[in-house]
Amino acid sequence: GAVVSQHPSWVICKSGTSVKIECRSLDFQATTMFWYRQFPKQSLMLMATSNEGSKATYEQGVEKDKFLINHASLTLSTLTVTSAHPEDSSFYICSAPRDSKNIQYFGAGTRLSVL
């Protein structure tokens, strides 16, 4: 079964609104989680590393004020896309490493469409 749960799986919103995506580790604690974005026919691009109890680490070129990450507990990280615009439409995926072998498990992904 799934070890990482991600919700919602699909969201449509109006331009200018904010959208929150949740990523939960099931049956294990994740001090670190990762958020990726994937455009059609392209590979995964790491957006940020979510750290439990501290600030997220953003990759170069990712606006931290636009993509707010909160990792308030050992099993939950959230990504909020603020003031979404059509160019933010994409497939957002979270992952979490489950053990010391650095095996990362992915959530099912969230398809965001901004009208």
Add this chain to the structure above:
Amino acid sequence: QKEVEQNSGPLSVPEGAIASLNCTYSDRGSQSFFWYRQYSGKSPELIMFIYSNGDKEDGRFTAQLNKASQYVSLLIRDSQPSDSATYLCAVDTSGGYNKLIFGAGTRLAVHP
């Protein structure tokens, strides 16, 4: 800039054949190597992981690692149409924090 390179394909093989997928990486400090399969519209799922030089077999899948050549490959024996997907090679970064760098993926098409 740490990179992971893959041939984008598509790699087309007949059903029952061996599919060979290749990946090179630039960071000599990388220690962990992964192959993920991604069906269209879905998130990646782990197929294989390998840490040591040589071969690692799991069912129809064999991962091969050569750290000296900075090369990792995935062989799929007895390919099935259900294997048709994009295969992503992922490599950890020597900077730690479990961060992975993904290749662009190779699209595999297995035709009956």
